[in-house]
Amino acid sequence: MWRVWSSLAWHDILTRYRRSTIGPFWLTLSVAIFVTALGGLYHTLFRMDVSEYMPFMTAGLVVWTLMSAFLLESCVIFVEGDPIIKQVRLPLTVFVFRMIMRNLIVFLHNLPILVVVFLVFQVDLTWKIVLAPIGLAFLCLNAIWAGLLIGVVSTRYRDVVQVMTSLLQVVFFVTPVFWSPTLLQGRPLIVEGNVLYHFLEVVRGPLLGQVPSTLTYGIVSGVTVVGWTAGLLMFQRFRNRIAYWL
Amino acid sequence: MLNAEHRSLRRALMHVTSGGRIGLDARKRAVVRALRGLSFEFFDGDRVGLIGRNGAGKSTLLRVLAGIYHPTSGECVVEGKVASLLNLGFGLRDDATGYENIRLSGLLLGISMADIEQRAPDIAAFSELGEHLALSVGTYSAGMRTRLAFSIATAFEPEILLIDEVFGAGDAGFLHKAEKRMNDLVTAARITVFASHSTSLIERLCDKALLLEEGKSVMGGPVTEVVREYERRLEESPSLTGSRGDG
Numbered sequence: 001m002w003r004v005w006s007s008l009a010w011h012d013i014l015t016r017y018r019r020s021t022i023g024p025f026w027l028t029l030s031v032a033i034f035v036t037a038l039g040g041l042y043h044t045l046f047r048m049d050v051s052e053y054m055p056f057m058t059a060g061l062v063v064w065t066l067m068s069a070f071l072l073e074s075c076v077i078f079v080e081g082d083p084i085i086k087q088v089r090l091p092l093t094v095f096v097f098r099m100i101m102r103n104l105i106v107f108l109h110n111l112p113i114l115v116v117v118f119l120v121f122q123v124d125l126t127w128k129i130v131l132a133p134i135g136l137a138f139l140c141l142n143a144i145w146a147g148l149l150i151g152v153v154s155t156r157y158r159d160v161v162q163v164m165t166s167l168l169q170v171v172f173f174v175t176p177v178f179w180s181p182t183l184l185q186g187r188p189l190i191v192e193g194n195v196l197y198h199f200l201e202v203v204r205g206p207l208l209g210q211v212p213s214t215l216t217y218g219i220v221s222g223v224t225v226v227g228w229t230a231g232l233l234m235f236q237r238f239r240n241r242i243a244y245w246l
Numbered sequence: 247m248l249n250a251e252h253r254s255l256r257r258a259l260m261h262v263t264s265g266g267r268i269g270l271d272a273r274k275r276a277v278v279r280a281l282r283g284l285s286f287e288f289f290d291g292d293r294v295g296l297i298g299r300n301g302a303g304k305s306t307l308l309r310v311l312a313g314i315y316h317p318t319s320g321e322c323v324v325e326g327k328v329a330s331l332l333n334l335g336f337g338l339r340d341d342a343t344g345y346e347n348i349r350l351s352g353l354l355l356g357i358s359m360a361d362i363e364q365r366a367p368d369i370a371a372f373s374e375l376g377e378h379l380a381l382s383v384g385t386y387s388a389g390m391r392t393r394l395a396f397s398i399a400t401a402f403e404p405e406i407l408l409i410d411e412v413f414g415a416g417d418a419g420f421l422h423k424a425e426k427r428m429n430d431l432v433t434a435a436r437i438t439v440f441a442s443h444s445t446s447l448i449e450r451l452c453d454k455a456l457l458l459e460e461g462k463s464v465m466g467g468p469v470t471e472v473v474r475e476y477e478r479r480l481e482e483s484p485s486l487t488g489s490r491g492d493g
Contacts, residue, residue: 004353011341018341084337086309086337087314088312088337088355
């Protein structure tokens with residue numbers, strides 16, 4: 001089965017860039033421009049040293065792009081799979097894995113920016129960076145149940161995708177993606193209580209040489225367990241209806 | 247179903263036009279019972295035709311057989327590898343070339359990459375699409391898409407082949423090839439189920455038939471008899487409204 005979703009994912013990427021010039025690197029370019037423009041300005045606003053701010057912001061942005069893509073694209077995984085679902089009997093999880101793989105490929109296209117920024121600002125790489133792929137694994141693991149859950153709800157109620165878009169726009173500003181939580185006194189609820197912050201930290205922290213706190217790992221693990229239960233229950237209950245909803 | 251203009255459906259309509267198939271459930275949502283009380287068994291070597299008017303439930307039945315729609319009551323047991331040619335694009339990707347679609351569709355059918363690569367030239371040859379295969383399927387005509395889809399679906403020796411009214415009038419040459427291939431499949435002790443309006447096609451390609459009307463199976467048996475009954479019913483009441491009030 002893995003061949004099915006991986007081919008579909010590859011094909012999605014291929015066709016997105018079939019008639020373009022630099023292909024998938026348009027994404028890389030846009031993130032790079034964002035990083036350069038905002039990085040140059042915001043480090044003064046946040047009174048952080050540019051050599052500290054740029055890597056922080058870039059790492060945050062690259063991981064956030066992946067996370068928000070997981071959440072947003074989950075809304076349409078079955079809708080976009082409509083032609084296939086109506087033609088061939090396939091396990092519906094194929095569409096979740098396709099979405100995840102597609103976005104991982106995009107993530108890999110954005111990593112070079114991180115590498116460049118790290119080189120330019122001479123970021124020290126410590127052994128702790130090993131924890132980053134583990135954080136990424138956590139992210140992907142959760143993307144599976146979230147994909148199933150959001151996908152099911154969103155196929156039944158087609159405006160979920162709009163809600164998600166608006167929500168993510170707000171959450172982007174509220175989550176410490178391009179601003180550092182050290183700017184705030186203590187450990188405020190708006191940061192520590194934000195589940196997405198912890199998912200972000202689990203990958204970003206190690207990249208910047210910090211081991212994520214026990215609280216972060218705790219929350220991420222907890223969400224994984226609860227999420228999988230909820231996601232599986234939801235999926236089991238409604239999987240047979242999805243073809244009818246399309 | 248969902249997204250229908252169920253606000254404008256009234257109970258009165260329910261009985262007159264649809265014989266009790268469309269109605270409002272307890273929560274005032276539109277519900278359509280596309281198939282009811284069907285019970286049958288098909289065996290190796292059967293070439294089954296499904297005939298009936300528009301909306302009788304042929305496509306829905308094929309989709310249930312293909313495992314796409316899960317029956318809301320009762321059960322459907324299908325033993326064997328299924329390949330289907332149902333409408334709406336056949337699962338082909340418009341943004342991919344003919345060759346890429348052969349590969350993708352093969353994977354969707356559960357075939358290994360090695361087998362796909364091995365059969366690809368045969369598929370290409372059978373479809374007679376030649377150089378068009380290097381172009382994206384979005385540029386194909388409906389007939390070309392049918393050829394490609396049929397060639398792929400029948401290339402990997404499916405044990406059960408489900409086809410939904412895909413042979414439009416006019417592609418007589420390909421129809422002849424398709425007919426031969428379907429017959430070959432059946433002689434290898436396989437089942438084909440073919441839905442169509444065209445009684446002549448049904449008689450050519452099938453030996454048994456099921457007549458569906460408003461979701462129910464009204465007759466099943468040798469194809470000529472079933473076709474005769476279908477034609478008799480068509481003559482009796484050419485349109486669906488009015489005369490048939492069996493709820």
